[in-house]
Structures are given as C-alpha cells and as structure tokens.
Amino acid sequence: MSLLVQKFGGTSVGSVERIKAVAKRIALSKDLGHELVIVVSAMGHTTDELTGLAQIISSNPPQREMDMLLATGEQVSIALLSIALHELGVPAMSMTGAQVGIVTESSHGRARILEVRTERIKARLEEGQVVVVAGFQGTSLSSGGAAEITTLGRGGSDTSAVALATTLGAELCEIYTDVPGVLTTDPRKVEDAKLMPTLSCDEMLELASLGAAVLHPRAVELARNYGVTVRVRSSWTNDPGTTLTSKNKRSLGRSGLELGRPVDGLELVDSQAVLGLSHVPDKPGVAADLFEKLSTDGVNVDLIIQATHEGNSNDITFTVDEEELPKAQKICEAVLKQIGGYLVTQSEMTKLSISGAGIMGRPGIAATLFETLSRRGINLRLIATSEVKVSCVIDSSLDAKAIRAVSESFELDESQVKINPGVNGVGEPEVRGVALDQAQAQVSVRGVPDKPGTAAALCSALADAGISLDAIVQSERQQKNGSRDISFTLKKNDRQQADNALAPLLAKWPGAQLKDGPEITRVSAVGAGMPATPGTAARMFRALAEAKINIAMIATSEIRTSCVVAKTDGLPALKAVHTCFQLGFQDD
Ligand code: ASP
Ligand code: MG
Numbered sequence: 335m336s337l338l339v340q341k342f343g344g345t346s347v348g349s350v351e352r353i354k355a356v357a358k359r360i361a362l363s364k365d366l367g368h369e370l371v372i373v374v375s376a377m378g379h380t381t382d383e384l385t386g387l388a389q390i391i392s393s394n395p396p397q398r399e400m401d402m403l404l405a406t407g408e409q410v411s412i413a414l415l416s417i418a419l420h421e422l423g424v425p426a427m428s429m430t431g432a433q434v435g436i437v438t439e440s441s442h443g444r445a446r447i448l449e450v451r452t453e454r455i456k457a458r459l460e461e462g463q464v465v466v467v468a469g470f471q472g473t474s475l476s477s478g479g480a481a482e483i484t485t486l487g488r489g490g491s492d493t494s495a496v497a498l499a500t501t502l503g504a505e506l507c508e509i510y511t512d513v514p515g516v517l518t519t520d521p522r523k524v525e526d527a528k529l530m531p532t533l534s535c536d537e538m539l540e541l542a543s544l545g546a547a548v549l550h551p552r553a554v555e556l557a558r559n560y561g562v563t564v565r566v567r568s569s570w571t572n573d574p575g576t577t578l579t580s581k582n583k584r585s586l587g588r589s590g591l592e593l594g595r596p597v598d599g600l601e602l603v604d605s606q607a608v609l610g611l612s613h614v615p616d617k618p619g620v621a622a623d624l625f626e627k628l629s630t631d632g633v634n635v636d637l638i639i640q641a642t643h644e645g646n647s648n649d650i651t652f653t654v655d656e657e658e659l660p661k662a663q664k665i666c667e668a669v670l671k672q673i674g675g676y677l678v679t680q681s682e683m684t685k686l687s688i689s690g691a692g693i694m695g696r697p698g699i700a701a702t703l704f705e706t707l708s709r710r711g712i713n714l715r716l717i718a719t720s721e722v723k724v725s726c727v728i729d730s731s732l733d734a735k736a737i738r739a740v741s742e743s744f745e746l747d748e749s750q751v752k753i754n755p756g757v758n759g760v761g762e763p764e765v766r767g768v769a770l771d772q773a774q775a776q777v778s779v780r781g782v783p784d785k786p787g788t789a790a791a792l793c794s795a796l797a798d799a800g801i802s803l804d805a806i807v808q809s810e811r812q813q814k815n816g817s818r819d820i821s822f823t824l825k826k827n828d829r830q831q832a833d834n835a836l837a838p839l840l841a842k843w844p845g846a847q848l849k850d851g852p853e854i855t856r857v858s859a860v861g862a863g864m865p866a867t868p869g870t871a872a873r874m875f876r877a878l879a880e881a882k883i884n885i886a887m888i889a890t891s892e893i894r895t896s897c898v899v900a901k902t903d904g905l906p907a908l909k910a911v912h913t914c915f916q917l918g919f920q921d922d
Contacts, residue, residue: 336505337459338363341373341469341495345512346569347411348378356510356569357418360464364424369459371502373469373495374415376407381470381488397442401471401485405430408468408491416466426464429454431471431483436494438472438484439590445472445484446552446592447493450501469494492553497591500560507562509549510569515576516541516548518917519768524909526918533766533862535564535580539694539721540860540894544769549578552592555691559584559594596692596699597744600751602737604730606636607659607681608715609666610651612810614675616643618884621650622875627665629869633658636685637718637725638871638895640888641778641807641821647675649810650888651716653727656681678810683715684733687725687892688744694721697797700806704790706743710735713786717806720891759893762863764870765915769858770908774804775829776851776887776898778821779836781813782843791839792820799835801828805856805889805896817845821887823856823898854886855904858896859911871895877914883907 340360347353363370375381384403388395412428419426431438435451458465469491473481486493492509499507514529516538521527535558538545545554548566557564561583567575587594614620621640628635638652654662659681666677686707693699703724707714712735716727728736741751782788789806796803801824809819824832833848840846864870871888874895878885883906887898899907912918 337369337371337502339371339373339495339499339502339504339507341491341507341509342375342569343491343511344375344378344380346510347374347415350414353411353414353418357415357422357424359569360419361422361424364464370464371455371459371498371504372415372464372466373491373498374408374411374466375469375491377411380407380410398482401442401483404485405468405471405483408470412466412468419464424464425462426466427458428466430468431494432473432481434467436472436497438474438486440474440482440484442484444487445474446590447472447486447497448590448593450497450591452501455502467494467498489550490552492550493556496553496556496562496564499562500556500591501586504562507557507564509564509566511548511566512568513548514568514571514573515566516545518766519908519912520544520547520770523770523905524912524918526920527912528917528919530576530766531574532577532579535578535691536722537766537860537862537893538578539691540858540891541767541769542721543771544767551694554578555694556592558582558691559598595690595745596696597688597690597746598750599689600737600740600744600746601687601689601755602684602733602753604684604733604754605656606653606683606685606727607656607679608651608653608683608727609662610649610678610810611666611670612649612676613647614650614670615673616646616648616884618882619879620648620673621885621888622872622879624650624666624669625872625875627669628662629872631661631665632868633662633665634868635871637716637727638888638890639716639718639807640885641809641819643809643819651810653683653685653716680715682730683727684730685725685727686736686740687723688740689723691722693724695802697793697800697802700724700803701790701793701797702743703740704793706739707736708787708790710739711786712736714789717789717808718889718891719804719806720894723891725891757866759862759864760866762866763861764863764867765859765861765917767860768908768912768915768917769860770904771856771858772904773826774823774854774856775826776821776823776854777829777832778819778849778851779840780819780847780849781817781845782820784812784816784818789820792836795835795839796832799831801832801835805887805898807887807889815845821851823854823887851886853901854898855901856896856898857904857907857911858894859915860894862893864893864895873914874911877910878907881906881910883910
C-alpha cells in the first residue's frame, strides 16, 4: 500500500458537481488500497473574489488581514470535499494548514514553508482516514509566540502538496488540474503542441514561463531538491499526464524546507578553448552556417554567446574542448574569409558553473558568484546564465583559487564539487520543449572597463534592486580605450528601475552609458540531452535562418539554448523551432 498526495486545483473543485466528481475519483484511489492525503485549492475564482472584496474597502489592506481572508477560501473547499467523501462512505477528515502544522515564515502573503509536522496526519492515516488538507496556507509563530495564519503566495497550493509529499515520504504527488499536463510549448501559440510524458524538474524550471503556467515554480523547486516524483494530470480524464522527475535527494535539514541552500553544486570543466569572432555581419544565416560547419566536422560546441552591436555587425563567442581547437579554428577562419570579421582564440580555460533551483528568481546569486571571483582577481572571459545554472569561463591557472572561494561563498562541501564530471544527458532528447518569453527587454551598457569586477558590479547593483538579469553577454570587441560592452535582457517591468539602480555605477565609469535595444522576445529550446547531442544549436539557428529571422542575441546554458529575436519575429520563431525539433503531433 502506498501513500499518495493528490492535489486538486480551483477549477477541479469549482462547483458542487465538480467536488462530487473529485470525491468519486478519490474513492476509487482509496479502493485501490492507497493511503491518501488530499490538498485542495479554493473553489473556482474564490481567491480573486475575496481579494476584490477587500479592494473595494481598501487599496492597501493589512497583509495579516488579507491572509485571514484568503485562507477562508480553502477552508470551504476542504470541508465540502470531506462531506462529499462521507456521502460516498469514505472516512475523511479536513484540516487547515494550522491544524496539520504547516509551519511557515511570518511574512504574510508570501510565506515560505519551514516545516511540516506529520504526526497528526499520520495518526489519521493509520485509522484509515483520507486526510483533506487546505492548500496555500500555513501557520507562523509570531514574535510573542502566538500562532498566525499565513499564505504562501498565489498558486501556492501546488507547493503545499509537494511539501506534504516530501515530509510524508509519499511515493507520488499527483497534481490534478484543468490541463492535460505539460506541453511541448504553449498550445495557444502553436497549434500542434504535444503532451510531454516525462521531463526533469530542471527542464521544467528552464522552460520558465511555460512551466510556471502549469505548476507553481516553488513546488518544482521542492520536488527537484528532495527528489519527489510529481505527476501533472487532468482531473477530467484518466490520462496519465506528465511525470516530473528529479535525481536529487536532499535530506530534510534543519534549515527550513524551503530555505535550504539555493546553490547545491559547483562544477569545473577544464581544458576548454574560447573562440571569439567579432565584426561578423548581422544577418540571418550567419550563426547557422558557422555552427552547421562545426557540427558537420564533428566539433561539439558547448557555450555559445552572441551580442548585438551598433551598426551592422555581431560578435559570436563559443567554447569547445581544447583538443578541438585547431579544427574549430580552421573552420572559423574559412567562414570569416567569406563573410569578414576577426578571430581571437584562447586555450587553457575552465568553465565554472554553479547550479541549484534556488538560482531562479534570486538575482543575488549570480552577483555573489561574480563578486566572489572578482575579489580574488579572477577575470570572467564569458558569462552564461539560466534559471538553474550560472556559468563563467576563467583562466585554468586560477581553478584551485576559484574552487576554494566559490565553495566557501556558497557553503558547498567536497561532495558537491565536481571536476570534469563527463557529459550529462546521454540518451535524453536534445530538445523537449520550447518556450517564448515576451516579457523581456534588451539593454546594453556601452563602454564598461575590461577588468575583474565589472560584471559583478553591474549584477550586484541590479540584484540589490531585486532585478534579475538573463542572457548576460560581454562583447568580444574592445573600444579604443580598452572598454567593452555588456548586454543583457531583463524583465520589461524592471527596465525603469534599472536606470536608477545603475546610475551611481555608470557615474564611476567615464563614457559608459545605458542603451535600450529594439523590442525583443526570447525563444528558448530546452532538453536534458542537449550537452550530449552535437549540432543542436546549429539546427535551431538553421530553422530561424530558413524562416528569415535574424538572431540578435544568443545565450546557451547546459540544457537551454536561447535566441533573442525582434518582437515581431517571436511567434514565427517559436513555431519554426518547435517544428524543427519535431515536437508537435503533426510530426508523429
Ligand atoms: N487559491 C490560491 C490561489 O488562487 C492557491 C491556489 O490555488 O493554488 O492563488
Ligand atoms: Mg493553482
């Protein structure tokens, strides 16, 4: 007999009929002999409606009272569902977050879960009861020791469910929702988007906007860290949905369930070479031609970065295994002969990466990494960031120093440091899903000094203002005074604030200035098999070139390749990439 946690979202319990249907489904699972902990959201749009009521009275209601108000939504649905189960003859008992002992931080409206006390639930399960728990809520111990009701933030019931599965050691956490599972891309944008039967939590996190539309990212983060298997499926059908997996197995520490270390791995790969092409023409097909030639000749490219420039030229930088440098160099030279541009190469380089689900949404992490390295005088040759990874390329002679500094900074022990671990993702698909991010803006800081600490200073200033950067690219070319440009993308909503955040810094760099790029969107292809499959990036660039789409920026990470394109090219780019990797059902 196994223990299952099943979560039903707002639409799944949106009416009395739906609640009765859910009760029947639970009764069937019970008949199969499972022990069941059920987590439910508030009925339908209850949370929105309650928020609306408060807003009629006040534009700025106290957060504590908002939590008191919103937590009632889930209290209604757990009671009704338990009543429905009783009607079917299934012994059931509802419990609020406080009754269970879902202990959270005291920050109202966005509390993170510290601990789930399991005694009370376990006692009821032993009696053969189905335990129905209110999602989205918990209890904090306020300064005077008095318990307060807290909520986890909108969409937080998913996180409640995975937290319960983690602490109870459930075999599976099933999330019943109004979509069939996780699709290869947004079906509203690409008609033939297809269900993914499985994917890893890391892939889900890298698919950012796509994944977040299905599951609360904090739930995915918990599942990833503690190795909980999560299945997302429709509450309307019996289809199996999408199974999310994770190989990690953190033990329940004392630091608080959702508070553990944000970074849990450091990886170094040495004997890398960097090839930097500058002043290449900015037109469709250039990246496709170059990387296709490399891939045809069997050169496996790792990081790829392309920055935009004023005028009509680009810089493209990439890394390969040092052994492949002579071959790669020859190919680049041949290409440059035809299209124009310059090549610089550098060997004896190391790729250093930190990883962890906690990197997502916490801009301070990348800033800390860059600061840690720059304080030791280590220059960053290349930077690549994604949702769960930050990589940079440094001089190999500084490896030992870097390992010490980074391990100390992120409190990593020896077991979390891997040196030349070998290729990941063998046997996995090169691309599993494709996402379009339309909320990004592109910005460049022109003329920054080329010395250790520049990227760190930029990232820290923005991180202090709570602004996350993506696709940070340092230009290949240097201005006459030795300065470089750094380009990045950030959320459109943060753009205004970035001016203020960077002003003091820019004042210190003579001639440096912040420039807005044209309106853009970002297309990202994600697949665990990407590092093990040569030519993935080339195929993506070719698909874009064939659709006559110009690539403004390229940024890759271990399992993600992203291209920034003009805003108007976003949808066609998404479709082209989705089709090129044969992700749709039309390709079956
Ligand atoms: N009812 C809460 C909300 O709408 C929590 C949830 O549904 O996950 O945000
Ligand atoms: Mg929800």
